[in-house]
Amino acid sequence: MxxxxxxxxxxxxxxxxxxxxxxxxxxxxxxxxxxxxxxxxxxxxxxxxxxxxxxxxxxxxxTPTQADLERREARRQKFLDNLFSVIAQEAAEVRNADTKQRFEQVITDLATQT
Amino acid sequence: MDSSALNTFQQAQHPVLVASDCDDRARQEFVKSFKTHIQQSILPAVSGVYFQRAVPAYANDHGKAPEDHREARQSFADDPLFQAYLCLNRSSQELQWFSVIDAIEADTQGLASRANDIAPAGGSLTLDANFEIPNYVSSLDIHCMPGGYCGPADAAKLHTGALYDRGVYLYSMGYMGPNNDDMGRSVCNYVKRNLPDLRPKRILDLGCTVGHSTLPYAELFPDAEVHAIDVSEACLTYAHHRAEGMGMPVHFAQMNAEQTSFESGSFDLIVSHILLHETSTKALPRIFKECHRLLAPGGAVIHADLPPFGDMDAYTQLILDNETWYNNEPFWSAMRTKDQIQLSADAGFDKATTHFDTAPMAIMEFAAASADESYTEEMATELTDREFTAGEYAPGGGWEVLIARK
Structure with a gap:
């Protein structure tokens, strides 16, 4: 800053x-x-x-050419992926059972397991 | 207010106006548009919600509608729309300064070089190496201008003035005229029309910042010697270059309006423009007394500031009071509760003739005479004909002035 x-x-x-x-x-x-x-x-x-x-x-x-259309569509999809990445993240967490409990457990385990 | 006319008012060029590249100019234009939008679209929506949602709820609990800004705030503070308005308004203010700082940092060398090339116009700059900045100026960055009036210590001492000069244009959305001088110009017009006996030979502008309100006095009273004081070395340095660059001979000096080093009775017109609300309860009576000391018999003092709360409705008070809490204007609301007529009397002025009045905005004259096509008469008429609405710039198309004669 x-x-x-x-x-x-x-x-x-x-x-x-x-x-x-x-x-x-x-x-x-x-x-x-x-x-x-x-x-x-x-x-x-x-x-x-x-x-x-x-x-x-x-x-x-x-009038956009076919190549223009494909390039634009790819760029828009990438943009939308970025824009809504938090939603994708949460969906993946549910899919993988990646919970807050597991997160905290990892921290505890790494600190305490000998 | 009919908001059909789009505000495209542009600032006039002068040698020390910061040069902004295409993108910085666009960011600055955005701020101007954003502020216009907040005032003309968001604020009216917020006002509607206040009267339809907050007032009935408050009345239900208290058996009466809010009667002043404190009660109005209590009734409205938790409303999400009011919070959104405050939050957006604050960001608009921050973006305003930031968009200019980026331009200044890219133009540091250019500013210094252009200042260096200015031909003398007959004015002067007097600084005081032992000057003490009053706490009401140094405690907070007033109106959220980063660095405040005394600013960062850049070598050419042009950063702060350049920031303020461009920022005022954006803040006022161009309504201060191409040279940001509508307040000074309006008071000059007021003097010529309402105090025809006063033909000032020596004029003093208190708290002049970058001298934007001062220059009309040099232009419209060409036979008068014009002096201007401020507490900020940085602002005065810029003001001096700006005035010389515009060909206006003004004598700038670093002094505190509470106690100057000018001789008693040495001015016949003393003015200030939006200065008083940036001082303090302690400083205000001292400034009034100093004005009385400096005025020659027959002279006049005119303070152009914003109106006292007086009989203002609670909601209008609330919107104005937001400046205190959300725009680093610590004395803004307290100043509006002071009895300025009594303070004038205490300073030695005649209580019976000391009075408030409205000086119509001079922007109409700009529009009529200006070669700048962005200032059209249609837009100026729209601005000056409207009624007072809280949160808008220049209440009711005129500037509140306090006038006292000696």
Whole structure:
């Protein structure tokens, strides 16, 4: 963390459930980055139009090739896997009987077994 | 308020305005849009929930509706929508500063170099090596600006001012005009229209920060000598470069408004802009007394700040009071409970003529005269014609001013 971004004065708690404040701020930052990306794409289209390369209409009129479709689908699936990885994790835990009890047992065993 | 017009107000260029790359500009624009959205879409939804959910529940338990901000907060504190509003508002404030800090750190050399190339405009900068920063400035980073007014010790002393200058533009969503000077400009207009006998020859701006409110006085009273003081060396250094870069001769000095080193009776107009709420119960009467000492007979003091709680409804008080608890504005609410008329009288001003008034926002004049096409008359009219709504910027399209004559 950049020390120039530290604010003197205790940051208030907004939600009583731990972690929600972190999450809300993270989502806000991600929204900001998403918005900045869209602005950059918009700039890209404007510059391309101005330079005579292509226009937003060309983008709308473009028909994806089969290779485009496959590449996009693969990227989207990977993105969705990442987005919902916690769900996949939990499903795997249930499948493998990987419980909290087992987790704690491992820690206890490794500390106490001689 | 009709929010159909999209706010695309842009800040005017000057040599020490931080240069932001395409992505930092976009992040800053996002903050401006996000703040607009919070005020125009989220806050009205929250307000509806307060009156429909929180007030009836409170009334059921207490036999009456909340009557002040404390009772309003008690009734609403646990509401998830209110919590979401507070949380998002805080993040918008943090993102505002962070998006500018990234740009400043990429532009450190550029800022120093551009400052170095500025041609003198006739102003000056006087610093005090033994200056003591008052605790109301140093205890918390006011309005969550990282580093506060006295900021990190960068070599060129431009970081803090550059951060504040750009941050004010984003915070105000451009409603302060292209030069962030709407408050100063509005008070100048007010003086010309309402105090026509006052033709100031020597003007003092207290707590000037980066001099954004000060410059209109140099522009609109060209025959006057304009002085501005602040406690922050960093802000004053930036203010000096900024003023010179914009061709405005202003004399900046590091002094505390509670006790300056100017001669008694040496100013005929003393002003401050959103200064008082960033001081303290101890400092406030001292500032009023110092103003009385510094004013020449016939002179006027005008403090532009935000209105006292007075007869404000409990919900409006609550939304304003959030600044105290969630935006590091420790004196914000306490200041609104002070009897400023009585404090003025105690300082020697005539109680009968000391009064509050509203100085209409000068942004209308910008829109009419500006070559900047982002400031349209339609948007300016919309801004200045509206009613006071808690949580919005510049209550009711005008600035609250306290006026006292000597």
């Amino acid at each position: 950049n020390s120039n971004k530290i604010i003197k004065g205790k940051r208030p708690d907004f939600y009583s459930a731990p972690g929600v404040d972190y999450l809300m701020h993270m989502v806000t930052v991600l929204a900001q980055e998403h918005s900045a990306m869209r602005d950059r794409l918009d700039t890209l289209e404007s510059v391309a139009t101005e330079k005579g390369a292509f226009s937003p209409d060309d983008i709308e009129a473009y």
